[in-house]
Structures are given as C-alpha cells and as structure tokens.
Amino acid sequence: MRVCRMIAAVVAVVALLAPAGMAQAQIHLQFWYGLGGAWGQVVQDLVKQFNAAHPQIQVDAVFQGDYYQVVQKLLAAYAGGATPDIVQTVDTSVPQLAAAHALADLTALARGPDGVDMKNFIPALLPNGFYKGQMYAAPFNRSTPVLYYNKAMYRAHNIPDPRGPLSWSQFQDITQKLTVRDSGRVTVYGFETPINYWFWESLLWSAGGSVFDPKETRATFDSPIGVETVNWWKQMTDAGIMKAPTPEGFKAWDVARADFIQGVAAMIFSSSADINYLSTNSKSPVGVTFLPRKVKGAAATGGSYLAVPAYTKHTQEVWTFIRWMIQDPQMYYWVTHTGYVPVTRSALQYPQLQAYYKAHPEYYVPVEQLLQYGHSQPTSPVFNGSFHYLEDALREVVLGHTPAEKALQQAAAQIDQQLAQVK
C-alpha cells in the first residue's frame, strides 16, 4: 500500500512539473570551450552577448581545459553518450572526429537559406573544417604563429624593426647578438620556442619541405629538409643562443611567454592569440613580426573551430549560434580582445576593425602573414593522434643526443603505420 502511495506521489509531482518545463520554450545549449584565462573570459563575454540577443536560446559555456583536454573529454562523452551541443575543437581534431561520424554534417545548413558565403572565408582557414568534401566545422578562433621580439632589446643592439620575414641566417645573427652572458651563464636568450610541431612545420614549409605527401598517405617530414630544419634548432640550442623549454605540451608555451615577459628571452615563437596578453604584461614594448623564412614564407594556421557533436537535438539553434559568432561585429570584438585573426574577408572590411588595425598595426601582422603565407594543417584524420610521435622526435633531437635522421625516420615510420589504416 505504501509503495502504491509513493508511486502516486511521484507521478503527481512529475505531472505538476512537466507543464512548467514545457511552457518555458527556451532552448538550452551546452557549449564546451577550451580557452582559459583572459581568452576564456572573452568567450564568456561573447556568449553573454549572444544570450542577451537571443532570449529563446540560452547557451551555457563550459570551460573544459586546453584544446587537447577538450578532445579527450569529448571522446569520453561520446563513449558515455552525454555530448554537449556545441564544441570548440582544435583544428587537427575535426577530421578525426568527422571520420568517426562524431560530428554533425553542417554542409546543408551552411549552404541553406540561413547559410554563409563560403567565398567569404579566408581560404587557408577552411580546409581543416572539411572532411571528404563535407563541412563539419566553422573556423572561429584561428591564429598563426608569429615572432615576438623585445623592442627595447632590439633598440639597444641597433637592430631595425623587421619588415616582412627575416631569412634564417639574418634571424640567427640577431639571435646571436641579443644573447647576453654573465660570467658564462646565459642571462638573456636571443630566442626561445616550445619544441612544438606547429612552429616546426611552419619552418619546414618555409624551407620547402612537407609534413605528408599531397595525398597524405605517407609522412615526408623525415626528408633532408626536415633533418636540416630540426638541426637548425639543435645547433642554436647547443650554441646557447636558443632556449628550448623542457616541459611538454602547453606548459612549454607558458615558460616561453613567462621568459619573454621577464626579459629572459629576447624573441619567442608563440601564437598570434598572445598579442594582447604579451603586450599587456611585458615591461618592454612588444614587437610582432613574421616567422623567419628559408626559401619561401610560410606560417601554419592554428586554433579551433566550432563544431556540433552528432547527437545534438538542436542543430538549427546551434547553427544560429555558430553563424552569430563569426559575424563581423563579434569577430571584431573577439579579434581585438585577443590577437586571433578574423576568419572572413567581410570582417577584414569591417570599418571598426580597419580603424583598430590602423591604430594597432601589430594586430595586423598575423593577418598579413596569413593572407600571404597561410598554410592549413594536415587534414588526415590520424594526424591528431600521431603528431606526438613527431614532437617526441623533435624533442629527442633538440634536448637529447639522438641524430635527427634517426629520430625523424622512426617517427615517420610510426605515423606511416597510422596513415595506412585510413580508409
């Protein structure tokens, strides 16, 4: 009897609550993003603006760690069947997720009545959002690696501000000049960079090399050009003019940024997304310029896309959000608060953004570099799970004693095995 009464009570409560839930036609969307600190705050700001402008859709933005932690959590969420509605996911993960049918195909929406003009996107930013000709993600926070330099140190050594990319040898000379030693101990490194595949592939392309063959069936970074590229870092590190921070992953980026801010490193490679952060925190004025070039200018594209996990029930509303995020006013807000590059040509023509670039020319450097030398990342679905082999090899050469040929060949062999499994 008591059980019956309990069931009746539960039914009554549910019956009372259900209409209340239905009357509220507002749709709640969960949005996972992967930017911490000041960058994450800007994401939250934009989401707040979106929610204010769209009373019927409420986006709930949830911070999920760095880019790769987002992917890890997303994979776990798929396994558990509890995915969010929108995810900000790193460029190299889009083909991986798309190949596994984990993302919703956005092609029809993008081409539909509420769509976007594909020609409006900056070309180098599109390929990583596509898989087998279909669009699975829209570029949102995109960046390119740039060279940051300490302007005061440049002045002190009478080095002029670079116009366009320096050659490798010019760059090395400057690195040499900027290095300061105090009784044998290096107190200022001319140059510092995380040993990261992203910076390395940019240099590799600038030397005429390639990561994969054009059909992405074979790793080609172990070519003589690849060997030369990693040995260049090795040689500068051994000469004590370049610092290679030893932690792995994004921790190394933190070290490089801290060293630059503290004046321990005169030049660093980092993402253009750091312009605002470094300029705000550095004691000396910060210069921003192109990556050095060997035979041609080249800069990888990086950052993330907005994508939709395959199981969302609200594809239309999600698309509304994505489209809003990449419209010109939002792009203007986003770009000027971070240092990311605008993803569309129309945003570049947006009068307020143009005025901003005129007043802050350093923010335009990555845009110029992107338009001239932008290079999309490999689009193979296995790249996101296998670039660690390449990164381990680079670290073993620069920080250890493994010969470059051997390290790169081993990494290439490992990645080839993965590429062979792609259908």
Added chain:
Amino acid sequence: MTDPHAGAPAAGRRPSPFRRAARLRGYLFALPALVIFGVFFYYALGFNVYLSLSSWNLLSPERHYVGFANYRALLMSPRFHRTLWNTALYTAGSTLGSMTIGLALALALRRVTRLARLVQGALFAPYVISWVSVALLWLWLLDPQYGLVDAAFVRLGLPAVNWLGAEGTALWSLVLLTIWKTVGYDMVTCLGGLQAIPAEVYESAALDGAGPGVQVFRITLPLLGPTVFFLLVTSVIFSFEAFDIVNIMTQGGPIHSATYLFVYFIYAVGFQYFQIGQAAAASVLLFLILLILTALEFQFLQRRVHYAA
C-alpha cells in the same frame, strides 16, 4: 514478522511466501552495493579485458577483435619497456626511501616532548596536501629559471640543475618529492606501531643487559613487522598508481619517456594516441603485476612478520 532463519529453509520443503519475501529483502539490502560494484567494478573490469583484445579509437562504432595483438605490441614497445623500468625505479626509490626515513624519524621522535610533536606535525603536513598542489608547488621550486632550489644552489656556488628538464634527474626529482610528501605518513604509522610495543619488553631487555642498539634491532624492528609490512604493501600499490605528479610536472618527458610511469602510460596511449585497445591491455597488465606483487609480498614477508598482541 521478521524471521531470522529466512534464507535457510528446511530441506525438502518449499519456502513459504513469507520466507521468500524475507529472503528477497536481504538481497534488496545488498542490492545498492551489488549494483555499484557490479557496474563500476566488475562490469568495467570485464569490459576492459574485452577492449584489450580489440582495436578501437574510442569513437568509431566498430571495434575489431584483434586477439593478443595489443599485448604483443606493448611487449615490443620501447616506451613500454622504459615505463616498466621507470615504474620499478620509482616504486623502489620512493617506497624504500620513505619507509626508511619515516622509520628513522619515528625512532628519533618517539619521546613525547613539545618539540617532537611540533616536528612531527611539520613532517606530516605535506601528506594532507593534495598531489596536484604538491606537484604545482614543486614545479615552481624546481624551475630552472625562477625556482627557489636553483637560486639557493647558485648562491652556494653550485651549478644550477634543470631538475625536471634533464633526462638524468627528472625521475629522481619525482622520487624525492614523493618521499617528501609521504614520509610523514610512514613516520606516524611507525609511531603508532611503536606505541603498541609493551614497555615491559624493553624493561626486561634492559635488565638482561641489552643496550639501546640491541633493543632497536632485536625488539623494536621485529615487533614493528606488521606495521612495516602494511606500509610496504600499500606504498608499492600506491607507487604503481602515481599519475598526478607526472601529468602536471613532466608529462612523461623531458625526452625518451624518461618519466613515463605506468598509469601515465595508460593515459597517454589511450587519450593522446587514441589507442584504446593498447591502453586497456596495459591496464590488464598493471592489474596482473599488482596482483602478483601483492601475492609475493604476502607469501615471503607475512611469514616473517610477528603479530605480537
């Protein structure tokens, strides 16, 4: 209504409906625990064994049965070999170091004085801090550019050491800070063990002419056996499960997988390389290794342990 003998019906008779209900109630009481264990432990364990025999990337709907290929790949992998070796060094170094120093401290601080209590408290403090905080703290202390440790080294005229950034020192740095973190616990546990040794034993030994040294080696250490044995078993298992410090401080680096420990290896293979089958196989191996180690410890050591009342 309650029948204390429900569940043991007399032979040859069908249980009455009342008895059956009572027995059902017994199962019902056990049900929450059974469900939780079943779902989160036995099912997960079984599923993991199944995954270890498949090729899967966490995402694709199809999982292929590959037999023992994952195990074979692991046994061939230089990184896995290095991981096993690192884990052995880390376990031996941190377990023996922490237990030896903890025991020595317990012997030194066993007298109840105000100073001893203060020192005990100070030594125990790191144990209650979370591993993540400890890892972050030591990451700053050991930083080659801004860290306190190297600053002190340079002041003393010693060369600065890139503790976590050099292949030779990274693992040992982790061992040292693990000892720093756990030594207080080992000390307190040993102090507890020391208190359980009756004072009369020492009195009669002293009467028989045994000096302090003899007392330590003939009385204290043997009678502390159960405590030391307990510490050994739990510390070894714990060392095998270390993850946070690697993930936060070195991510397995700096090079040549120098600080890959077992659980970090599983994580990296599963969630960075997306080879879930191999990660599952490594988990199964970890389970077996711990099972064997614990069995060995019981087999060889328990017999020598005196459980004095």
